Amino acid sequence: MSEQRDSEGYGIRDEETRPEASPIPHSPVPPSLTTFGPCTLSNLGPGFDALGVCITGPGDRVTAYVTDTPGVTVEPGGDLPTDPATNTAARAAAHLLRQSGARGGLALRIEKGIPLGSGIGGSAASAVAGAWAANEALGLGLDKRQLVEAVLEGEAATGSRHGDNVLPALFGGAVLVDAADPSRYRRLAIPDGLRLAVLLPEVRVLTHEARAVLPKTVPHADASAQAAALAFLLDALRAGDWEAAGRAVMTDRLAEPFRAPLVPVYGVVRRAALDAGSLGCALSGSGPALFAFPDASGRAEPVLAAMRAACAASGTGATGWIADLDAEGVRTLTP
Amino acid sequence: MSEQRDSEGYGIRDEETRPEASPIPHSPVPPSLTTFGPCTLSNLGPGFDALGVCITGPGDRVTAYVTDTPGVTVEPGGDLPTDPATNTAARAAAHLLRQSGARGGLALRIEKGIPLGSGIGGSAASAVAGAWAANEALGLGLDKRQLVEAVLEGEAATGSRHGDNVLPALFGGAVLVDAADPSRYRRLAIPDGLRLAVLLPEVRVLTHEARAVLPKTVPHADASAQAAALAFLLDALRAGDWEAAGRAVMTDRLAEPFRAPLVPVYGVVRRAALDAGSLGCALSGSGPALFAFPDASGRAEPVLAAMRAACAASGTGATGWIADLDAEGVRTLTP
Numbered sequence: 296m297s298e299q300r301d302s303e304g305y306g307i308r309d310e311e312t313r314p315e316a317s318p319i320p321h322s323p324v325p326p327s328l329t330t331f332g333p334c335t336l337s338n339l340g341p342g343f344d345a346l347g348v349c350i351t352g353p354g355d356r357v358t359a360y361v362t363d364t365p366g367v368t369v370e371p372g373g374d375l376p377t378d379p380a381t382n383t384a385a386r387a388a389a390h391l392l393r394q395s396g397a398r399g400g401l402a403l404r405i406e407k408g409i410p411l412g413s414g415i416g417g418s419a420a421s422a423v424a425g426a427w428a429a430n431e432a433l434g435l436g437l438d439k440r441q442l443v444e445a446v447l448e449g450e451a452a453t454g455s456r457h458g459d460n461v462l463p464a465l466f467g468g469a470v471l472v473d474a475a476d477p478s479r480y481r482r483l484a485i486p487d488g489l490r491l492a493v494l495l496p497e498v499r500v501l502t503h504e505a506r507a508v509l510p511k512t513v514p515h516a517d518a519s520a521q522a523a524a525l526a527f528l529l530d531a532l533r534a535g536d537w538e539a540a541g542r543a544v545m546t547d548r549l550a551e552p553f554r555a556p557l558v559p560v561y562g563v564v565r566r567a568a569l570d571a572g573s574l575g576c577a578l579s580g581s582g583p584a585l586f587a588f589p590d591a592s593g594r595a596e597p598v599l600a601a602m603r604a605a606c607a608a609s610g611t612g613a614t615g616w617i618a619d620l621d622a623e624g625v626r627t628l629t630p
Numbered sequence: 631m632s633e634q635r636d637s638e639g640y641g642i643r644d645e646e647t648r649p650e651a652s653p654i655p656h657s658p659v660p661p662s663l664t665t666f667g668p669c670t671l672s673n674l675g676p677g678f679d680a681l682g683v684c685i686t687g688p689g690d691r692v693t694a695y696v697t698d699t700p701g702v703t704v705e706p707g708g709d710l711p712t713d714p715a716t717n718t719a720a721r722a723a724a725h726l727l728r729q730s731g732a733r734g735g736l737a738l739r740i741e742k743g744i745p746l747g748s749g750i751g752g753s754a755a756s757a758v759a760g761a762w763a764a765n766e767a768l769g770l771g772l773d774k775r776q777l778v779e780a781v782l783e784g785e786a787a788t789g790s791r792h793g794d795n796v797l798p799a800l801f802g803g804a805v806l807v808d809a810a811d812p813s814r815y816r817r818l819a820i821p822d823g824l825r826l827a828v829l830l831p832e833v834r835v836l837t838h839e840a841r842a843v844l845p846k847t848v849p850h851a852d853a854s855a856q857a858a859a860l861a862f863l864l865d866a867l868r869a870g871d872w873e874a875a876g877r878a879v880m881t882d883r884l885a886e887p888f889r890a891p892l893v894p895v896y897g898v899v900r901r902a903a904l905d906a907g908s909l910g911c912a913l914s915g916s917g918p919a920l921f922a923f924p925d926a927s928g929r930a931e932p933v934l935a936a937m938r939a940a941c942a943a944s945g946t947g948a949t950g951w952i953a954d955l956d957a958e959g960v961r962t963l964t965p
Contacts, residue, residue, distance in 0.1 A: 515844055
């Protein structure tokens with residue numbers, strides 16, 4: 296089967312060699328749209344596997360073309376798998392394509408703005424961008440609640456159908472998820488005004504390693520303390536009580552104590568944030584990303600500066616930014 | 631030292647035998663007031679040691695008399711200890727008396743409306759009634775937030791300074807408590823309209839036995855599920871989503887599975903509540919009390935009737951009632 300390249304460099308199949316006619320009219324430069332999947336903080340403090348928030352910052356872009364070849368194809372590039380089974384964007388899009396019963400297919404170009412293994416939901420950002428791109432490009436008109444299954448299915452390409460990144464990335468804001476059944480979730484109302492310092496040290500944490508270091512059992516007292524801390528965090532966030540929320544994110548007995556050793560700069564960066572007045576600092580996801588609440592006067596900039604400096608002093612490069620809550624979640628980029 | 635009885639039958643010391651003059655004027659029938667400490671549901675579903683709510687129903691009454699004898703004395707009666715160190719009402723009152731620096735003392739008469747070992751906060755009801763009686767009788771004018779230490783100190787007479795009964799009994803409504811430091815708490819706003827069926831089987835559960843059956847460690851997955859369930863419960867209660875709240879109270883991996891065997895009728899009563907359409911049913915405290923959410927149409931009466939019938943069919947007597955949330959907490963009874 297011969298291929299040609301369109302002006303964007305994307306491989307499309309030659310119409311002449313298609314075995315069947317398609318209901319979708321062929322055009323030499325197919326119409327496309329680009330979606331943006333935002334980054335997310337997950338495992339928020341005591342919210343292991345349960346609580347994630349969508350924040351401003353880097354994200355993944357997916358450009359989708361409607362094709363007349365059935366199925367979803369991924370433009371090769373970077374480290375990303377092109378097999379739809381193991382590519383979160385393609386898997387989410389393929390789920391919707393199947394569900395819709397549409398003939399024809401989708402070709403996706405994925406631009407990773409979030410490094411893999413960063414702890415801020417890179418695979419989820421691609422999954423939601425892929426699902427949204429399919430929804431828009433195929434004209435399915437589904438609302439975001441109707442995309443939950445597709446984004447969970449997309450995330451499952453990583454080997455784990457967890458919802459604490461994909462659901463906040465889909466809806467925006469904060470989302471509580473039932474790990475045992477991630478199709479059960481609650482969107483949480485959080486007042487405006489929270490700003491966070493986010494630091495992404497140049498350390499890669501492998502998700503399966505981060506899972507492997509978790510203990511099989513924990514003390515009963517730690518389990519009850521964790522539950523109470525998550526409840527405090529939830530209520531403090533809802534009330535806009537950043538001081539109590541910051542204190543609550545520092546309580547994690549189920550993940551952070553075991554995962555911190557995988558991030559060599561964890562201790563110095565966290566210490567620096569707190570010394571700079573941050574109300575609370577913790578790992579996001581399984582790290583290496585760390586986020587920190589601002590100081591009591593609401594300033595996040597000095598906190599970020601201190602985190603950057605501590606990381607640099609340890610000889611580790613890092614990207615950092617001040618994040619707001621992203622209330623919108625996945626979206627189409629206006630051309 | 632001779633004693634006389636006032637018209638209420640309470641023993642007061644004879645003025646003539648007092649060794650020191652008192653600044654509090656003596657009167658043959660000393661002024662008194664009576665306070666009401668309400669019952670509370672605690673360990674609410676996944677809220678082990680963390681979440682309690684104040685409900686309508688039985689409560690304890692404390693009548694306080696100002697005396698010119700220093701310290702707090704308790705009128706003997708029932709099973710209650712009269713030593714202020716081990717009587718929750720007296721201990722709470724003594725704390726306030728010491729704190730206030732007032733000369734003279736207090737004599738307390740305690741009427742238990744809540745059986746001990748019932749799981750609906752009997753010791754806490756007395757503690758808050760004792761604290762409130764001291765506050766009012768001594769004219770201290772403290773607001774409820776200023777009584778937190780006193781009621782925790784009162785509850786400590788049971789051997790455990792836990793806050794998940796005393797704090798809701800003090801403030802009314804629902805309260806989240808940090809078990810490690812119960813002076814940290816958050817009062818939760820819950821919309822009106824929740825009605826619960828409460829059944830108190832005639833079975834006594836000893837708190838220390840209920841503690842002893844808890845395992846030292848729990849699976850990591852149970853700990854994270856518990857935390858998420860408590861977060862779901864909190865948000866569902868806040869939103870008035872009784873269906874989700876009912877489902878969430880059925881998830882408890884830290885206490886109920888281990889304590890249920892101490893309440894022989896647990897299984898049949900819970901099954902009966904659910905079969906009658908209840909959205910969720912669980913133990914309160916360490917039992918034997920069980921509470922149940924109403925059915926999907928909001929009716930709690932058929933649920934209570936089914937629970938009663940199941941308990942009776944097992945040959946166990948029980949008291950039951952339909953409870954509303956008590957938003958007021960401890961209060962002075964108007965004469």
